[in-house]
Amino acid sequence: xxxxxxxxxxxxxxxxxxxxxxxxxxxxxxxxxxxxxxxxxxxxxxxxxxxxxxxxxxxxxxxxxxxxxxxxxxxxxxxxxxxxxxxxxxxxxxxxxxxxxxxxxxxxxxxxxxxxxxxxxxxxxxxxxxxxxxxxxxxxxxxxxxxxxxxxxxxxxxxxxxxxxxxxxxxxxxxxxxxxxxxxxxxxxxxxxxxxxxxxxxxxxxxxxxxxxxxxxxxxxxxxxxxxx
Numbered sequence: 001x002x003x004x005x006x007x008x009x010x011x012x013x014x015x016x017x018x019x020x021x022x023x024x025x026x027x028x029x030x031x032x033x034x035x036x037x038x039x040x041x042x043x044x045x046x047x048x049x050x051x052x053x054x055x056x057x058x059x060x061x062x063x064x065x066x067x068x069x070x071x072x073x074x075x076x077x078x079x080x081x082x083x084x085x086x087x088x089x090x091x092x093x094x095x096x097x098x099x100x101x102x103x104x105x106x107x108x109x110x111x112x113x114x115x116x117x118x119x120x121x122x123x124x125x126x127x128x129x130x131x132x133x134x135x136x137x138x139x140x141x142x143x144x145x146x147x148x149x150x151x152x153x154x155x156x157x158x159x160x161x162x163x164x165x166x167x168x169x170x171x172x173x174x175x176x177x178x179x180x181x182x183x184x185x186x187x188x189x190x191x192x193x194x195x196x197x198x199x200x201x202x203x204x205x206x207x208x209x210x211x212x213x214x215x216x217x218x219x220x221x222x223x224x225x226x227x228x229x
Contacts, residue, residue: 001086002034003079003166004100005051005072010212019053021100022060023210026220026228029060030210031100035067037167041110043096047086051076079185084175092172094119097185099166103219105226106205109167116201117169123197124170124189126151128162135208135222136215137163149199153190162200165207 008020015023021031031048038046044066050057051072058069070086077085083097094117096110109127117125131141141160143151154160174188192198206226208219 001083001090001095001097002031002038002046002048002100003082003097004031004057005049005054005076005082006101007052007076008101012213014213015052017053019050019057022053022056023216025103025210025216026223030103031057031060033103034098034100035064037098037104037108037110038096040108041096041114043110045090047089048100049077049082049086075182077182080175080178080183080188081181083170083172083185084178085181087172087175090172094169094171097168097170101210102166103208103210103222104203104205105207105222105228106203109165109203112201112203113167113169116199118199119171121197122169122199123174123192123195124168124199126198126200127165127167128200128202129165129207130202131159131161131163133207134163135206136211136218137209139163143200145200149201150196151198151200152193162202165203 004021008015011020022029046067047070049070049072054071061067061069068089113125113127141162142164143162144160145151145162174191189198206222208222209215210219
């Protein structure tokens, strides 16, 4: 599932007349970079959620026969609610989720997640970025990771060494435990963390959070540095 329903308010005027996933980076819509990762992993069933300017996103993806756009109406559902809403099109197996506003270089993060996934031990496997490599991220880090890969929250610490990248594999069983329509996947992770079943691995390449206008130039520089064509 590719998350693409947000309003993109931090992009200012750039999202006044278009959804953030359609903002161009080096001549291509942001969401197309995310879809490339999914295709290159061999994923044949792709769901994209949409809310703000959904008609434009639908038109952009119209020719993609293996992509289903799921509308979130009348209200946006956040990540947990959005994934729950899309489950009829995803099935009951663990799913990849991917944010549509990140630029990646290096190895395909979805492939790396697939190789490391162990459902016997894991309920969720998150791709992480070392804090010092998290370009255009303005936070203080999200998670601590022990030597086995088990994650825990930063808690009261001022910083944490790992930033969540927006890519993961997650089991969907717990989504039905939440009665509300709109909720964050953070609530699902918190439940899984009680049993120490949320794991992480680190991305070996570049990553840029294109959440603000200045992230576009950083992303384009990262793509050029890596030789992306």
